[in-house]
Amino acid sequence: MSMFSATGTSSSQPSVPSPDLYGLPDAAFVGAAYLRLLGRPADPSGFRHQLQHLRGALATRAAIIARLQNSEEAASATPWPLARATAHARLWPDQKRPNIRWRKRDVLSLRGGALIEAAIAWAAERAPSADETQRHAALADQPGAQSQLLDAVRLAYGHRWWRPRPRAVPAQLEQGGPAPSAPSASTLPRPSATAKVASRANAPLVCFTIGSARYLPFVRTLMASVREHHPSARRVLLLVDEPPAEADAEDAALFESIAACDIGVPCFDDMTLRYDITELSTALKPWCFLWLMANSSCDSAIFLDPDIRLYGPLDPVTERLEAGAAMVLTPHITAPLLGEGQPDDHTILKSGVFNLGFMALRRSGSALAFLQWWADKLRTEALVDFAANLFTDQRWCDFAPAFVPDLAVLHHPGCNVAYWNLSQRNVHRAADGQWKVGDQALVFFHFSGLDPAQPQTLSRHQNRLSAGQLQAVQDLLQSYATEVIANGWLQSKELVGAYDRALDTRVTSVVRGLYRELHPRPAMLSREQGLSELLQQSASSTTRAPSGVVPLSPLMKLIHRQRPDLERCFDLESPSGRADYSDWFHACAVPQYQLLDFLLLANRHAGVPTEPLTSS
Numbered sequence: 001m002s003m004f005s006a007t008g009t010s011s012s013q014p015s016v017p018s019p020d021l022y023g024l025p026d027a028a029f030v031g032a033a034y035l036r037l038l039g040r041p042a043d044p045s046g047f048r049h050q051l052q053h054l055r056g057a058l059a060t061r062a063a064i065i066a067r068l069q070n071s072e073e074a075a076s077a078t079p080w081p082l083a084r085a086t087a088h089a090r091l092w093p094d095q096k097r098p099n100i101r102w103r104k105r106d107v108l109s110l111r112g113g114a115l116i117e118a119a120i121a122w123a124a125e126r127a128p129s130a131d132e133t134q135r136h137a138a139l140a141d142q143p144g145a146q147s148q149l150l151d152a153v154r155l156a157y158g159h160r161w162w163r164p165r166p167r168a169v170p171a172q173l174e175q176g177g178p179a180p181s182a183p184s185a186s187t188l189p190r191p192s193a194t195a196k197v198a199s200r201a202n203a204p205l206v207c208f209t210i211g212s213a214r215y216l217p218f219v220r221t222l223m224a225s226v227r228e229h230h231p232s233a234r235r236v237l238l239l240v241d242e243p244p245a246e247a248d249a250e251d252a253a254l255f256e257s258i259a260a261c262d263i264g265v266p267c268f269d270d271m272t273l274r275y276d277i278t279e280l281s282t283a284l285k286p287w288c289f290l291w292l293m294a295n296s297s298c299d300s301a302i303f304l305d306p307d308i309r310l311y312g313p314l315d316p317v318t319e320r321l322e323a324g325a326a327m328v329l330t331p332h333i334t335a336p337l338l339g340e341g342q343p344d345d346h347t348i349l350k351s352g353v354f355n356l357g358f359m360a361l362r363r364s365g366s367a368l369a370f371l372q373w374w375a376d377k378l379r380t381e382a383l384v385d386f387a388a389n390l391f392t393d394q395r396w397c398d399f400a401p402a403f404v405p406d407l408a409v410l411h412h413p414g415c416n417v418a419y420w421n422l423s424q425r426n427v428h429r430a431a432d433g434q435w436k437v438g439d440q441a442l443v444f445f446h447f448s449g450l451d452p453a454q455p456q457t458l459s460r461h462q463n464r465l466s467a468g469q470l471q472a473v474q475d476l477l478q479s480y481a482t483e484v485i486a487n488g489w490l491q492s493k494e495l496v497g498a499y500d501r502a503l504d505t506r507v508t509s510v511v512r513g514l515y516r517e518l519h520p521r522p523a524m525l526s527r528e529q530g531l532s533e534l535l536q537q538s539a540s541s542t543t544r545a546p547s548g549v550v551p552l553s554p555l556m557k558l559i560h561r562q563r564p565d566l567e568r569c570f571d572l573e574s575p576s577g578r579a580d581y582s583d584w585f586h587a588c589a590v591p592q593y594q595l596l597d598f599l600l601l602a603n604r605h606a607g608v609p610t611e612p613l614t615s616s
Helices: 026-038 044-055 061-069 087-091 104-108 112-124 130-140 146-157 213-229 249-254 268-274 277-283 285-294 315-322 345-351 365-377 395-403 471-486 509-518 527-538 554-562 564-569 575-592 596-606
Strands: 205-211 234-239 256-259 300-304 308-310 327-329 358-362 407-409 415-417 427-429 435-437 444-446
Touching: 026 044, 026 061, 026 087, 026 575, 044 061, 044 564, 044 575, 061 112, 087 575, 087 596, 112 130, 112 146, 130 146, 205 213, 205 277, 205 285, 213 234, 213 249, 213 308, 213 471, 249 256, 268 277, 268 509, 268 527, 277 285, 285 300, 285 358, 285 365, 300 315, 315 327, 315 358, 327 365, 327 395, 358 365, 365 395, 395 407, 427 471, 509 527, 509 554, 527 554, 527 596, 554 564, 554 575, 564 575, 575 596
Parallel strands: 205 234, 205 300, 234 256, 327 407, 415 444
Antiparallel strands: 300 358, 308 444, 327 358, 427 435
């Protein structure tokens, strides 16, 4: 087998002279070449430069490949597999392949495995065998040996011009088959649970969390710790996902599961299109507080993020509620973050004074008034948008001390310990085996950003603490990761939530941005109506209109407006600028923004022809 395998992977630097790549239309070829060799979508100026050279006969496909392959960036790049790099070519309906002829100087511009494949393709119109690749490998890697290798190949095989041959398109791709659907939460294997204690609807204290089916392993870990330290508390999950077909008996014994669509949120369908799963889950927090207060006799409710675990009773919290506090919040930090590393004070400033992975409320007029104001804000303004001074639900709670006079700011060092404040807190295991923070008990730890497969790094969001500095908490991190894995993390970590997909296609962030532009205020429409509108506004064609003016969809215009580099490179007021931008969008924006499946669906919805060009 040659270096260039059937799946498009390679043993070292990718070799690329293949009909699958070289036979693509010009724009698709340039976009795929960047992905295949540099491991990234082409930047607008580079794409336009290479495309102009190719169309102006200033450079051949081989010359462009050689430029990219010999660049400094290519040496450290992680190339995309061929099938993935060329998948966007399905957006070009014309299967006519360009007339490519190899010239000797084209072949001599290559090196390594690419040189071997080009030489044999040039001479024998086929890919090299494994024996041929091995036989020529040493010579192909020697500087200045290209001519010698080419002469050897020509003598062995005779000379013929090489052209890529059309290849049959698999029936599944020809029919535009949908991407495989994500596994269902109801089919996940469940580990055995311990004692089953039913939650009590009329308990004076409610502990609840919010998450999708993907977060169920974290929810199970959290709720087991709540049951351990507050066995009489009501435990509730607001499930931001489709409810499973059959309720899991062990989960039902551990916590109540309430579907987010069932708590009476106005314009709920609008929010599922406006927000990603993180934004949506945080936006529903005040609504869940209000629902719990209205549908139970609880005196207090405590929200805890799914990735929190209790290590002791929440006494520091409940004591403040019983003393008359209407709301209890924990600040991210209680002292400046000195020195280098992330997070720093500015990072905390951008994300909010208080960490809303924890929040406690007592049934009171000031708390309910704040919840109603907060819930209204989060209908459209729970975005992660630092430029707009927004970070999910958190930035709005910077107002809480001003709006809620009986608010308590909890400074207990054992509450809400996490990567953002661990450098300021002496977490250690005492002689009796209990976890302590200084001389006080560890109440709950927030494992935000922790990867259960690599718990020793603490969080993907921090670089302030090294492995050596985390040595004292390694047992804590490892034991938590073990619990989460035992609760089904390996089976659920790849789940795609119901509100992150449309007809088995991912709804990406840029598509949600288009929805927000179409509906800046809450829209009274069903999810199906919203999705239909998004598909209609996203459909795009690589075929020129009869008038010669290239049509641009609202989605294409949105991406252009969002990026100054695109505005500088492509003038949409000129026909050539529109045409070049359309080429860049379909060849580069599609893989960069992960739009292929959604655009194929949109085009089928709008009747725009799209047929596969490659066996992706």
